[in-house]
Amino acid sequence: MLQVSVAKEPFDAVVVGSGATGGWAAKRLTEAGWRVALLEAGPKITPKDFTEHVQPWQLTYLGQSPVIRRERPIQSLCYACRESNYQWFVNDLENPYTQEKPFHWIRQRVLGGRSLSWGRQAYRMSELDFKAASHDGYGDDWPISYDEMVPYYEIVENYVGISGQSEGLPQLPDSVFLPPMEMTCGETILRDKVREKMGRVVTIGRVAIVTKTHNGRAACHYCGPCEQGCATFSYFSSPWTTIADAQRTGRLTLICDAVAARIPTKDGKATGVAYIDRVTREPNEVRARVVVLCASTLESTRLLLNSNICNQNDALGHYVMDHIYQGGASGTMPALEARPWAGPPQRPNGIYIPRFRNVKEKETNGFIRGYGYQGGGSPTFDMGASGFGAAYKDAVRQGTWNIGITAWCECLARKENYVEIDPERVDAWGIPILKIHAEYLDNEKKLWQDAREQGAEMLEAAGAKDVRLNGVHSVPGFCIHEIGTARMGNDPRTSVVNRFNQAHEVPNIFVTDGACWVSSGCQNPTLTMMAITVRACDYMTIKYATKQAA
Known part of the structure; x- marks a missing residue:
């Protein structure tokens, strides 16, 4: 495990997940003066681990190692999972999930998460998307509008490029x-x-x-295999941008190899995050006044379900979508x-x-x-x-x-597309896994x-x-745009978080990744996820200006 010094006093916030949204949460909160712990389930990497200039003929198996197919039968279906970078993707044998019907869950556990290998397509949602139900009568509108999101899109775009x-x-x-x-x-x-x-x-x-x-990043030189890392940082990935900025504040504590297991609570509030050391299997806990979930859609929801919180209305886990x-x-x-x-x-x-x-x-x-x-x-x-x-x-x-x-x-939001905890199976760290029902x-x-x-x-x-x-459509999950399951809304009876991503039931928990989505649109979601995270973090810093999350 990466050796860090964990403060005796609670952090102002603990952020779970170091990908596109987790990096933004760390940056925004530390730059506002907060002391933040950032948990990442996988190891730390550096640019020395990049392989963008390694050619297939330089590899033992010309890019398709049998180890990948044996240990990562689901992950190997992803175009980006190759012999040169397969260690960034989860071992499916250690990280199982139950598929009621075919669902390809592509995951990366490494500092930066899927921001290391994402397709980088970045499109804004429109008012037509945020208010789709008003347009055609199906489902629910988002509790936010496009006009409200514009300033946050601009913040992200000006920074990311x-x-x-x-x-x-x-x-x-x-x-x-x-x-x-x-x-x-x-x-x-x-x-x-x-x-x-x-x-x-x-x-x-x-x-x-x-x-x-x-912003100090060199222009792309068109070398090709972006998903193997980019030594010039020309494409956006959180470790070399948002997380690096957060580290420069001196207020970020980075804890890698920390597999989040549950969120302890006391008197109706979260007290931090309990995690298991990925390498030693030892249990640990980070205490914090605010918990920010950026672990990716299904992992954030899994953490809430395993903590038995934020589910009084039975909305948690439902409305899973993928393009x-x-x-x-x-x-x-x-x-x-x-x-x-x-x-x-x-x-x-x-x-x-x-x-x-x-x-x-x-x-x-x-x-x-x-x-x-x-x-x-x-x-x-x-x-x-x-x-x-x-x-x-x-x-x-x-x-x-x-x-x-x-x-x-677009994939419509349906309550019958949902995830739940499989009561009979656990992962390699003894944490109950998800059972996914989606079609x-x-x-x-x-x-x-x-x-x-x-x-x-x-x-x-x-x-x-x-x-x-084209002959055959994808199965759910394969687009790697899974969203929903902890939806945003004004009514606590039908949603998990409010319009600022704050949990209705446990108010010092915020969910800012794809889990909060109400409808999917047809655009790639990462740009909007990052903008939503910036908006939620700005709300946190105003609401908890005294750093006393109450």
């Missing part, structure tokens, strides 16, 4: 942007033809990677076959097609809500070409241009099917040939 292009769309509000990355020829053809023939927008992806020096995706199409661009590749070969970004379904007040297409596409166009290299020297290099570049788009579709139903499947058909139409409008529909 979001590369992108303004488009002026109400359903996908613009961020504070760094210069956008360039599109390829195939992507610009798609953009122009889709706009001309269908009136839809195709834009470059909005991504948390800096394209010029920003359904892999609905789209792909094809070739014959108009570009004679054009050699001349762009950056490892651009860590793609294109984005914002939601266009059910945006207008009265619009309906046999389903509610919508989806947005991500994708890209680039050539394949003709590795079978013959020749030698410059002529051979030219021949290799004359490959087929491919283009494809895949939709991320996609008709609305998600209709969105997915429509996304396939519309994707094909857009590619054909751009002149693509050999257009093929």
